[in-house]
Amino acid sequence: MDNNLEMLKKLTEADGTPANEKEVRTIMKEYIKDYADEVYTDKLGSLIAKKVGKKDGPRIMVAGHMDEIGFMVTRIDENGFLSFQPLGGWSTGVMGAQKVTITTSRGNKFMGIINTTPSFVLSPEQKSKQANMKDMYIDLGVNCKVEAEMLGIRPGDMVTPYFEFSTMANPKYLVAKAWDNRVGCAIAIDVMKNLKNENHPNEVYSVGTVQEEVGCRGGKTSSHVVKPDIGISIDVGMAADTPGISKKDAIGDLGRGPQINIYDGSMVGHTDLRNFVVNVAEELKIPYQYAYIPFGGTDAGPMHTTLEGAPCIYIGIATRYIHSHAGIIHRDDYDNAVKLITEIVKRLDNDTVKLIIEGEE
Structure with a gap:
């Protein structure tokens, strides 16, 4: 490189x-x-x-x-799932099941996954509609709120998309x-x-x-x-x-x-x-x-x-x-x-x- x-x-x-x-x-x-x-x-x-x-x-x-563009942690629920506020313009169509990085105020970084209610439990009418961002959450991979807080995660923490820089099939095309x-x-x-x-x-x-x-x-x-x-x-x-x-x-x-x-x-x-x-x-x-x-x-x-x-x-x-x-x-x-x-x-x-x-x- x-x-x-x-x-x-x-x-x-x-x-x-x-x-x-x-x-x-x-x-x-x-x-x-x-x-x-x-x-x-x-x-x-x-x-x-x-x-x-x-x-x-x-x-x-x-x-x-x-x-x-990214997100900000706004709340941690009792099961350790994170609510968030978007920073910049997002379409919910590109957010589901995507990796993100949560950066704490101490500078520690943790991986999370954005998701919402699984589609297989939705009604046909619900499936036809685009997901609402307010219903989305970040799954950090913890058991509870206390465990998330012990990692140093708190409201206001930065959340960014996780993606690695790379060249593509034609090396002049750069993805990041x-x-x-x-x-x-x-x-x-x-x-x-x-x-x-x-x-x-x-x-x-x-x-x-x-x-x-x-x-x-x-x-x-x-x-x-x-x-x-x-x-x-x-x-x-x-x-x-x-x-x-x-x-x-x-x-x-x-x-x-x-x-x-x-x-x-x-x-x-x-x-x-x-x-x-x-x-x-x-x-x-x-x-x-x-x-x-x-x-x-x-x-x-x-x-x-x-x-x-x-x-x-x-x-x-x-x-x-x-x-x-x-x-x-x-x-x-x-x-x-x-x-x-x-x-x-x-x-x-x-x-x-x-x-x-x-x-x-």
Whole structure:
């Protein structure tokens, strides 16, 4: 396994739900510290790595969020079964009989299984309906509440999907949990790595934000710290190359380049910045694809409305089976996103940023 795949493995296999990003932050800091002039956090826990190319150049913020969708333990019943609260958007159709990891406040980890009432005891009418999340529970494999408590499990503990990183039949297809959004964190690291010995005309901030899945909260606080002139949010995007998905519902095929998003539920993409990004991609013959999401949002939402505002764009990596235990991305999309964003940053000097903000005549 090459060094880049090893980094992706460590980032995706780390456990980190909203407000529990410490494990991910430690890994991201270890990988990015040698490429940055300074690494620090905001008061909510977002990691900010700063690299000065030209002092007093424009501030360019490249952000991916560290948190993943998961759950929080809310109650332990007398038989030791755990009730839970989802953190982020889940479909009950992908949850049943899946392994999860429960991480205690002491840092100990235990495996559990999500389940609900067995189907063979349900009526035909009940079987025809999708399971209700409130009826689901986590089976820890203990006899009683006391035994669970003796393990250190308590309400508020983090629960994450359990899944191991792996390459697939075609080794460019990579499967893991938490691509949403450790892929963004990894790209932010590699962009900073590419710029280490470059005399870029700006100040670059590679940021791993917290609590994106519950409202883009770290994107807001970190943007107030960085005060970006230009913002680039890196996140996953819906793939539309699997059976049953209409091209009217999603746009994005694995292996056809990073997604340049024109719209999502939190931001209408900045026209002049988008045109600039497309021009760079076409100049360098970097494959790309347009995309849009008519719902949801990314850290570009709070980023582009912070203080006086900043032109922002959301660049996505097409991902199959987002918001489930396992997602699939394509290695070429990752590599091309790193190349594209690196080249964008290298061209964002004061004059170019001014033209983007004011609009070219």
